[in-house]
Amino acid sequence: MTATTAVxxxxxxxxxxxxxxxxxxxxxxxLTRRFYSPTSSLPKKAWDPHASEYKYWNREESKHGEASYVxxxxxxxxxxEARILCLAAEDDxxxxxxxxxxxxxxxxxxxLKIGTQPTDFPDSLxxxxxxxxxxxxxxxxxxLQLPLIMHKFPTIxxxxxxxxGIDFLESDELPKITNKGIIMTNAKGQFSSxxxxxxxLACSYFAKNIPRLLQQKKAKVWNDFDIEELRGKTMGIVGYxxxxxxxxxxxxxxxxxxxALRRNPSKSELDPVCDxxxxxxxxxxxxxxxxxxxxxxxxxxxxxTRGMVNADAFKASKPNQVFINLGRGPVIDExxxxxxxxxxxLKGAALDVFATEPLPTDHELWDMDNVLISPHNxxxxxxxxxxxxxxxxxxxxxxxxxxxTLLNPVDATLGY
Amino acid sequence: xASNSNESIYWNRExxxxxxxxxxxxxxxxxxxxxxxxxPNDSHNAPLYHGxxxxxxxxLKIGSHLDDFxxxxxxxxxxxxxFVSHPSARDPLIQVLNKFPSVEWVHTRSAxxxxxxxxxxxxxxxxxxxxKGMFSSTLxxxxxMACSYFAKDLPRLMRQKxxxxxxxxxxxxLRGSTLGIVGYxxxxxxxxxxxxxxxxxxxxxxxxxxxxxxxxxxxxDAMYGMDGLHELMSLSxxxxxxxxxxxxxxxxxxxEAISKCKSSAVIINVGRGPIIDExxxxxxxxxxxIHGAALDVMTVEPLxxxxLLWQLDNVLLSPHNxxxxxxxxxxxxxxxxxxxxxxxxxxxQLxxPVNKAAGY
Numbered sequence: 001m002t003a004t005t006a007v008x009x010x011x012x013x014x015x016x017x018x019x020x021x022x023x024x025x026x027x028x029x030x031l032t033r034r035f036y037s038p039t040s041s042l043p044k045k046a047w048d049p050h051a052s053e054y055k056y057w058n059r060e061e062s063k064h065g066e067a068s069y070v071x072x073x074x075x076x077x078x079x080x081e082a083r084i085l086c087l088a089a090e091d092d093x094x095x096x097x098x099x100x101x102x103x104x105x106x107x108x109x110x111x112l113k114i115g116t117q118p119t120d121f122p123d124s125l126x127x128x129x130x131x132x133x134x135x136x137x138x139x140x141x142x143x144l145q146l147p148l149i150m151h152k153f154p155t156i157x158x159x160x161x162x163x164x165g166i167d168f169l170e171s172d173e174l175p176k177i178t179n180k181g182i183i184m185t186n187a188k189g190q191f192s193s194x195x196x197x198x199x200x201l202a203c204s205y206f207a208k209n210i211p212r213l214l215q216q217k218k219a220k221v222w223n224d225f226d227i228e229e230l231r232g233k234t235m236g237i238v239g240y241x242x243x244x245x246x247x248x249x250x251x252x253x254x255x256x257x258x259x260a261l262r263r264n265p266s267k268s269e270l271d272p273v274c275d276x277x278x279x280x281x282x283x284x285x286x287x288x289x290x291x292x293x294x295x296x297x298x299x300x301x302x303x304x305t306r307g308m309v310n311a312d313a314f315k316a317s318k319p320n321q322v323f324i325n326l327g328r329g330p331v332i333d334e335x336x337x338x339x340x341x342x343x344x345x346l347k348g349a350a351l352d353v354f355a356t357e358p359l360p361t362d363h364e365l366w367d368m369d370n371v372l373i374s375p376h377n378x379x380x381x382x383x384x385x386x387x388x389x390x391x392x393x394x395x396x397x398x399x400x401x402x403x404x405t406l407l408n409p410v411d412a413t414l415g416y
Numbered sequence: 417x418a419s420n421s422n423e424s425i426y427w428n429r430e431x432x433x434x435x436x437x438x439x440x441x442x443x444x445x446x447x448x449x450x451x452x453x454x455x456p457n458d459s460h461n462a463p464l465y466h467g468x469x470x471x472x473x474x475x476l477k478i479g480s481h482l483d484d485f486x487x488x489x490x491x492x493x494x495x496x497x498x499f500v501s502h503p504s505a506r507d508p509l510i511q512v513l514n515k516f517p518s519v520e521w522v523h524t525r526s527a528x529x530x531x532x533x534x535x536x537x538x539x540x541x542x543x544x545x546x547x548k549g550m551f552s553s554t555l556x557x558x559x560x561m562a563c564s565y566f567a568k569d570l571p572r573l574m575r576q577k578x579x580x581x582x583x584x585x586x587x588x589x590l591r592g593s594t595l596g597i598v599g600y601x602x603x604x605x606x607x608x609x610x611x612x613x614x615x616x617x618x619x620x621x622x623x624x625x626x627x628x629x630x631x632x633x634x635x636x637d638a639m640y641g642m643d644g645l646h647e648l649m650s651l652s653x654x655x656x657x658x659x660x661x662x663x664x665x666x667x668x669x670x671x672e673a674i675s676k677c678k679s680s681a682v683i684i685n686v687g688r689g690p691i692i693d694e695x696x697x698x699x700x701x702x703x704x705x706i707h708g709a710a711l712d713v714m715t716v717e718p719l720x721x722x723x724l725l726w727q728l729d730n731v732l733l734s735p736h737n738x739x740x741x742x743x744x745x746x747x748x749x750x751x752x753x754x755x756x757x758x759x760x761x762x763x764x765q766l767x768x769p770v771n772k773a774a775g776y
Binding site: 060193194197198200201204205207208210213214216217220222223224225226227228229230231249250253254255357358359361366372373374375376377378379380381382 | 430553554557558560561564565567568570573574576577580582583584585586587588589590591609610613614615717718719721726732733734735736737738740741742
């Protein structure tokens with residue numbers, strides 16, 4: 001739908017809303033602004049001067065439920081129906097806001113079928129013209145199934161991925177699908193603050209020497225030792241997306257200096273919580289490694305980032321550095337990391353992600369005293385996956401139905 | 417006494433470092449003749465022992481007992497300032513004060529003055545100042561670490577690692593949870609500031625809430641007086657104890673107070689051990705009345721080997737070192753030399769006055 005059409009349609013919708021809402025002027029104002037110019041009214045962020053429309057969701061900062069409210073209050077503003085296929089394991093409970101029969105889906109949407117492979121979706125379904133595909137990591141071999149489903153149901157115009165990472169869907173077919181104009185969105189911004197909390201814990205774990213505290217406790221030894229402050233130290237963030245920024249926000253509140261590395265450094269030049277930002281590339285990465293006391297790797301796993309943090313990068317590490325990985329295992333060269341930990345080039349590491357998960361029981365990392373291992377669960381709050389599905393149901397699905405811009409677009413060619 | 421009325425009379429390491437003091441007002445009107453009740457081998461006091469000291473200030477003697485200050489030369493010079501850092505200084509301090517009525521000012525290197533607390537010192541005429549605000553941000557870092565230690569179940573991570581066992585489990589977020597701060601002073605406020613950055617709700621408790629105005633403090637959502645302790649305990653997921661030790665706060669966190677806590681609550685103590693009824697705390701931890709505790713201070717330090725605290729899995733213990741950076745005590749001594757000594761010799765108001773009536 002073009003912008004002009006949207007505005008024209010929206011004017012009558014806006015009037016309908018004005019009648020409906022009457023007294024609730026603040027909501028009325030925000031909605032009419034939205035509908036007269038849906039893209040330019042979305043909140044702009046000071047550090048993103050190039051974004052004419054701000055299209056990403058942040059669980060803490062974004063308004064919740066606006067689109068749902070509009071749809072619920074004014075059903076006549078429906079622009080199109082959402083006829084949904086769900087590519088996921090049937091027993092994946094986290095999808096319940098979508099899949100549970102008692103879940104209330106937005107007006108104008110229907111869930112047609114859940115399945116994990118093309119044969120789960122009968123041919124007759126095509127006549128219902130499904131237009132939305134919801135994909136969950138619980139679908140086995142999702143990277144193979146996705147193109148097959150898309151081929152079977154060419155009416156699908158929008159794919160929403162429940163997780164933030166889309167590497168589990170990576171294939172040669174994927175860019176071909178999205179190049180045809182099919183929109184892909186994900187759960188960016190859902191997990192950022194939990195992971196930021198983990199980062200600060202990981203930094204403090206080494207700064208206050210929790211390993212020594214635990215050893216001394218076990219031995220009933222009272223030995224007061226010097227500890228380090230985080231205040232005044234430098235945190236280097238590799239991959240400055242939503243998670244990176246949430247981390248930077250906390251780190252700067254601690255009084256740390258923050259330097260970041262991202263593909264589009266100009267987007268962060270005015271960012272108040274980031275002191276210095278570099279573009280990608282070997283030299284810049286090594287520069288970041290050489291000045292950071294704590295390095296956080298929060299980059300997605302893409303063709304570009306695979307193996308990015310390698311032996312050369314670790315060679316440039318500042319003495320006494322702590323390395324934290326919460327993006328994806330394959331972004332770092334795990335062998336090089338282990339070697340650096342053993343040689344003392346790194347003081348320690350905190351890892352929530354690994355090249356192979358579960359981490360094989362014979363892996364060296366299990367035995368290393370200066371490594372904090374967590375089983376890829378540092379964003380797994382009791383409700384997080386439900387919330388990710390809720391985001392689809394409560395935020396993006398209504399926007400689709402209203403003809404509004406979808407949040408969290410993904411670039412399948414870039415891989416994130 | 418000339419002073420800049422816009423400046424706070426309390427020192428805060430983060431604010432004051434950003435805005436270095438420029439307001440030593442007026443000409444030097446007297447000398448500072450200093451005696452140190454300290455350990456001569458204490459390297460943290462090097463800035464005082466080895467100088468240089470500001471204009472018009474001299475160190476006369478270092479000692480730990482009254483006898484160390486018997487030389488007639490000292491008596492003649494009439495010392496007027498005592499710098500105290502010796503852990504056993506309580507009685508010697510009074511004896512020295514009685515011997516040298518010329519003393520006008522006593523400064524402690526630590527924030528806690530409980531180690532020299534006595535009726536005599538609080539009744540004496542001397543100005544008493546301390547190291548309030550020196551250690552707050554480091555302790556705030558510890559406070560957040562202690563909260564996250566339990567929220568992310570670090571003990572479980574340690575167990576699983578030792579067993580080479582990969583098992584995902586749900587973690588808790590600090591975001592949206594409530595931090596209750598018992599003793600909303602400089603340390604409390606530093607913790608509140610960080611907790612807010614995490615998206616926590618913050619409740620505070622102060623002895624004297626008459627001067628607190630919510631509009632002035634964006635970091636605290638609600639402030640209680642002493643009578644609100646039980647309510648604060650019942651509403652908080654994490655409870656920080658950051659009061660000084662005084663007659664009013666001794667045993668404040670009683671068995672009854674602890675019984676008001678949520679069973680998921682975590683108690684964090686950075687104040688002084690005796691503020692909490694330690695036996696009641698141990699029992700509560702054993703019985704699951706509360707979820708866990710992080711203790712940097714204990715009733716008896718070093719913690720005796722037979723204390724049950726050593727064995728409890730749901731306790732994070734540290735040997736009163738969570739503010740012990742390499743430079744912290746030296747920074748505190750620097751504060752005495754660079755901030756309060758120049759003020760003293762000019763007759764300006766000294767920073768960090770201790771409220772003798774309140775005991776802190």
